[in-house]
Amino acid sequence: MSTPTPAALLAVADRRARNLITSDDPATLRQWEAFDDTLYRLLHALVGPGRQTTPREDSISRDILTTFRSYPTPIRPARGETYSLHEAARLQGLPVNRVAARVRRGQIDTHTLRTGRRAWIIDADQLDTRTDVTPANADDPHPLARLSASLGALADLYTPANDDTRAPDIRPVDDHDTAATMRHVLSIASVAARHTLTHLPIADATRPLQIAQYADHALDTLKPAQSSQPAGPIRDQPWRKRSFGQPPVAHAPSPTHSDALDDWLDHALDDWASAAREALRHQVPSTGVLRNILTTGVHILAATDACLNELSTRPATINSAVEIGQPDLEQLAKVRLEVKATALVLQHAADAWQHVTTAMTPGHPYVAASRDLFAALTDTQTALAPRPLSDLTRKAQSIVLTLAHAAPALSARLTTIDALASQLLQSELLFIRARLVPPREEILHERLTGRLVVARERDVPTLLHATHQGRQQTTNLTRLLEALAATLTTTPSDDRQLAARGWTL
Amino acid sequence: MVDHLRAAAAAADINTGGHLFSPWAALASQIRLTADSIDPTCPAPPSGSTPGPRPETAAVESSLRCAAEALEEAPPTPDALHWIWQVHQLRRLTAQLAGQPSAPG
Numbered sequence: 187m188s189t190p191t192p193a194a195l196l197a198v199a200d201r202r203a204r205n206l207i208t209s210d211d212p213a214t215l216r217q218w219e220a221f222d223d224t225l226y227r228l229l230h231a232l233v234g235p236g237r238q239t240t241p242r243e244d245s246i247s248r249d250i251l252t253t254f255r256s257y258p259t260p261i262r263p264a265r266g267e268t269y270s271l272h273e274a275a276r277l278q279g280l281p282v283n284r285v286a287a288r289v290r291r292g293q294i295d296t297h298t299l300r301t302g303r304r305a306w307i308i309d310a311d312q313l314d315t316r317t318d319v320t321p322a323n324a325d326d327p328h329p330l331a332r333l334s335a336s337l338g339a340l341a342d343l344y345t346p347a348n349d350d351t352r353a354p355d356i357r358p359v360d361d362h363d364t365a366a367t368m369r370h371v372l373s374i375a376s377v378a379a380r381h382t383l384t385h386l387p388i389a390d391a392t393r394p395l396q397i398a399q400y401a402d403h404a405l406d407t408l409k410p411a412q413s414s415q416p417a418g419p420i421r422d423q424p425w426r427k428r429s430f431g432q433p434p435v436a437h438a439p440s441p442t443h444s445d446a447l448d449d450w451l452d453h454a455l456d457d458w459a460s461a462a463r464e465a466l467r468h469q470v471p472s473t474g475v476l477r478n479i480l481t482t483g484v485h486i487l488a489a490t491d492a493c494l495n496e497l498s499t500r501p502a503t504i505n506s507a508v509e510i511g512q513p514d515l516e517q518l519a520k521v522r523l524e525v526k527a528t529a530l531v532l533q534h535a536a537d538a539w540q541h542v543t544t545a546m547t548p549g550h551p552y553v554a555a556s557r558d559l560f561a562a563l564t565d566t567q568t569a570l571a572p573r574p575l576s577d578l579t580r581k582a583q584s585i586v587l588t589l590a591h592a593a594p595a596l597s598a599r600l601t602t603i604d605a606l607a608s609q610l611l612q613s614e615l616l617f618i619r620a621r622l623v624p625p626r627e628e629i630l631h632e633r634l635t636g637r638l639v640v641a642r643e644r645d646v647p648t649l650l651h652a653t654h655q656g657r658q659q660t661t662n663l664t665r666l667l668e669a670l671a672a673t674l675t676t677t678p679s680d681d682r683q684l685a686a687r688g689w690t691l
Numbered sequence: 692m693v694d695h696l697r698a699a700a701a702a703a704d705i706n707t708g709g710h711l712f713s714p715w716a717a718l719a720s721q722i723r724l725t726a727d728s729i730d731p732t733c734p735a736p737p738s739g740s741t742p743g744p745r746p747e748t749a750a751v752e753s754s755l756r757c758a759a760e761a762l763e764e765a766p767p768t769p770d771a772l773h774w775i776w777q778v779h780q781l782r783r784l785t786a787q788l789a790g791q792p793s794a795p796g
Contacts (some may be wrong), residue, residue: 199766200768204775370767372769373773379770405769473731474727475724476729481716481717492712529711530711543731545732547727547729548731553728557780564787564788624756
């Protein structure tokens with residue numbers, strides 16, 4: 187039987203990942219950890235053990251190595267690898283001095299370099315604390331296990347057996363091919379991680395979330411040259427501490443548990459605002475992202491309106507008024523009017539962008555963050571749907587505070603989009619279908635062939651004004667929401683507290 | 692493939708019933724984001740002899756199903772896998788929305 191080629195194994199893995207997408211079979215922590223470990227082993231084999239960069243290497247080579255080194259602390263170190271003290275510390279996510287202390291206590295065996303330099307070299311097996319994590323069982327019919335098995339076979343193919351130096355190195359020769367293979371593998375990893383997230387208990391979901399976020403960032407970094415890429419490889423991108431310095435907190439919201447939903451919403455808003463900020467920093471941002479930011483603003487305001495509706499129609503009882511601030515109905519009505527007016531303006535701005543494009547695709551991190559926020563906001567609207575005999579006042583107040591807290595971030599994104607609108611027009615980076623603009627001689631051919639042409643301001647007469655209005659309206663609304671939040675968090679007066687307890691002065 | 696997604700977005704717009712705060716409006720936005728991930732060049736509405744999916748007759752789910760079937764034929768690439776995942780998620784979200792009472796405007 188002939189040995190399968192890497193391309194064939196990758197195609198098998200891709201097919202199994204597609205099966206995983208449509209599978210409802212719940213994944214276990216054991217199956218996930220086996221996948222996680224196999225993924226790292228494959229990336230290590232692909233990049234090459236002991237690979238270092240040199241100053242002369244091009245950006246794709248640096249991107250490959252930086253992507254690999256950015257892998258969240260692996261469950262198990264790469265087999266057969268050796269590590270310096272600093273590398274071992276980074277691998278284990280520990281301070282260097284702590285690892286050094288373990289070496290001095292004899293808990294970690296070391297050897298020195300053959301050159302005789304005093305430098306501790308640590309074998310991978312000395313750092314392996316999870317020998318319980320084993321490759322997926324080949325007989326396991328679960329789609330995730332089968333996917334792990336195919337990636338494991340690919341890793342075996344790239345790893346010469348028993349350091350047999352005579353065995354041909356079948357890893358990609360060209361770094362561009364290596365990057366393409368890594369992208370495919372990480373795309374599979376992103377899908378597997380997100381599938382696993384939906385099945386694992388919340389306590390075990392942090393790691394798959396880390397890997398999903400890592401894979402999304404890496405997919406963008408390793409994408410073939412596109413001018414919209416932000417400057418610098420992954421190391422220059424602000425990996426937020428929540429993801430890597432501190433593990434992200436996965437959330438499984440329950441509409442019946444206010445705190446969990448509110449926490450999830452807060453997290454989703456924060457992730458989305460950060461992803462939007464990064465997407466807008468691209469040299470040429472995607473107009474798909476710009477439009478989605480505007481329409482997500484509408485969705486945020488829809489959830490806000492649901493909260494305000496609840497606060498307006500279910501006045502708090504005396505007892506609950508003791509514990510929470512009580513805005514007057516006039517203030518609530520005013521804010522609600524502004525929320526609706528702002529949403530309308532944002533929708534008009536989004537409509538103004540619908541026919542133009544920079545021909546850049548949205549990045550994976552933004553798409554993922556936008557999807558997560560959509561789910562959180564939709565669940566919020568569902569949780570606040572009026573129900574008989576159900577007092578949602580406390581939940582509505584908590585959520586409106588969360589949304590009000592996010593308003594400045596939304597306003598900041600719109601300020602950026604407002605500036606980008608004129609910059610993109612003036613730089614001739616906005617395009618429009620020739621058939622959608624008034625006919626003129628110089629674009630006659632493009633009109634006949636249905637091609638894109640550079641958009642002029644006269645071709646999109648509402649774009650700049652609608653975007654600017656969106657910015658202004660959101661800035662005004664942010665002030666109102668902040669004032670409302672201040673009212674909601676004001677401690678009631680002493681008289682009201684006494685009255686609630688049946689006392690009078 | 693992208694035509695099916697844009698038809699699904701248009702159908703979702705129709706499902707809003709003109710209510711700005713309808714969750715279907717937000718879903719339409721998500722569908723368009725996925726469509727832009729595949730083809731960001733804003734194809735013009737179809738005209739002439741090759742009519743595309745008609746938004747006024749295609750339900751959101753059926754259009755998304757057509758998009759998923761078209762993507763299944765795509766060769767194995769990192770981007771195709773991601774699009775398949777996104778469309779699968781959109782179908783799941785559509786099913787959830789379809790099962791809810793109509794959202795107030």
